[in-house]
Amino acid sequence: MRPMKLGGEYIIFGENALEYLTQLEGDKKRALIVLGGSSVQKSGYLTKIENYLTSADFTIDYFTGVEPDPSFNTVQKGAQKMVEFGPDWIIAVGGGSVMDAAKAMWIYYEHPQLKTLEEISPPNKIPALRKKAKMACIPTTSGTGSEVSRSVVITDTETHIKHGIGDMEMMPDIAILEPGITASVPPKFTAATGMDVLTHALEALVSKRANIVADTMAERAAIDVFTYLPAAYKEGNDLVAREKLLLASCLAGMAFTNVSLGIVHSIAHAVGGKFGVPHGLANAIILPYVIEFNSQDEKAAEIYRQFAEKVGHEDLAQAVRDLNEMLEIPAHLKAEIEKDEEFEAAIPELAELASKDGCTxxxxxxxxxxxxxxxIATIYYGTKIGVQL
Ligand SMILES: [Fe+2]
Structure with missing residues (x-):
């Protein structure tokens, strides 16, 4: 078994978890806040974060505008900003894209001699971090679990291929889970990110590296997604549901970062990179097909059967399809992409990419x-049997 790592130094969760920021220590007390859009500002939480940091004598600067599916170009710009400002804390406030981009920027800030994405991609190792800065993550969506993960996904600016890179060195030092910060996430994103959590949990449960500690966390996370995602989708201000989902995201993140994922993610990375389908949405659509595919393995089928029982269903693939329907997520990729010829022409490349993906x-x-x-053809057309290509 591989050694387990369940987060960085501390995980703080619950109402007012943000107050922990007043306890951050550092020689320089310079914090660079990495942000995506303006939603954290609008919700008032950015002001809270700034107030806590300034009350602890931090000087703050910002890198804003990290896009969904962050590009290497953004990573390079952020790293440059860090080199200029010289933070001893990097504070990522956002969804998975922001946290992933900030983690990647951190590497190039610590090691400015590194210039390309290939230099940090397998088989190359990530060099030691934390000589210049530590990292705190404040997730604003319940999705990737990047606040407790060793992984990032960065899109090559030119090829649009998504590079998944994982190394325990990138595990953020501090994860702060403040449920209220996720309340303003719109229903569509709540649904997609919540289904990403479910995918992490269910792929971890049947992973070839699964172990009892990861199983315990993954199972709890998956149960809570089934129980609370419909409520958070319907009523964003349901803070009980929001807190359950934020913790589910963290638990599933702890599980998958240790035991890895499976081919739902491999296919979602390929399709997302080429056709721009958002990560969580792609996972949600692909998940029931892969559950059916994986069920040819008796052990996986039994794990699915036992889990389905725990959420009151007989058939897990159907349970996921029902949940998708409740969340208004389509049943096949065609509904999202609507480019049959282009997609069919891309299938060989998508299959190659998925086959080589680290999650496979x-x-x-x-x-x-x-x-x-x-x-992939089956998932695109929503057929039960393979389409002749
Ligand atoms: Fe994911």
């Missing part, structure tokens, strides 16, 4: 490239 090797059943082609 821990899936309970590993398809060959032709198997991926068939599966």
């Amino acid at each position: 090797k821990t899936n309970p059943v590993i398809p060959d490239v032709d198997g991926f082609k068939e599966l």
Whole structure:
């Protein structure tokens, strides 16, 4: 078994968790806040964060505008900003994209001699961090669990290929989970990010590296998604549901960062990179098909069956389809992409990318490239049987 790591130094959660910022220590007390859009500002939480940091004598600067599916170009700009400002704390406030981008910027800030994405991609190792700065993550969505993960996904600016990079060195030092900060996430994003959590949990449960500690966290996270995601989708201000989902996101993150994922993510990375389908939404659509595909493995089928029982269903794939329907998520990729010819032409490349994706090797059943082609076509058209290509 690989050693488990369940977060950085501290995880703080619950109402007023943000107050922990007043306890951050540092020689220089310079904090660079990394942000995406303006929603944290509008909700008033950015002011709270600034007030806590200034009351602890921090000087603050900002890197804003991290886009969804962050590009390497953004990472380079952020790293440059860090080199100029010289923070001893990097504070990422946002969803998975912001946290992932900030973690990647951190590497290039600590090691400015590194210039390319390839230099930090496998088989290359991430060099030691924390000589210049530590990192705190404040997730504003319940999705990626990036606040407790060793992983980032960065899109190559030129090829649009998503690079998944994982190394325990990138585990953020502090994770602060403040439920109220997620209340302003619109229903569509709540649904997609929540389904990302469910995908992390269910892929971790059947991973080839699964273990009892990760299973315990993943199972709880998946149960809470089934129980609370519909409520948070319907009523964003339901803070009980928001807190359950934020913790589910964190628990699923702790699980998958240790035992890895599976081919839902491999296919979602490929399709998301080429056709711009948001990560959580792609996962939500792909998940029931992969549950059916993986069920040819008896052990995986049994895990799915036992889990389905815990959420009051007989068939887990159908339970996920029902949940998707409740969240107004389409049943196949065609509904999102609507470019049949272009998609069919891209299937061989998508299958190659998915086959090589780092998440594939821990899936309970590993398809060959032709198997991926068939599966991807099935997910696109929403058919039960493979489409002849
Ligand atoms: Fe994910």
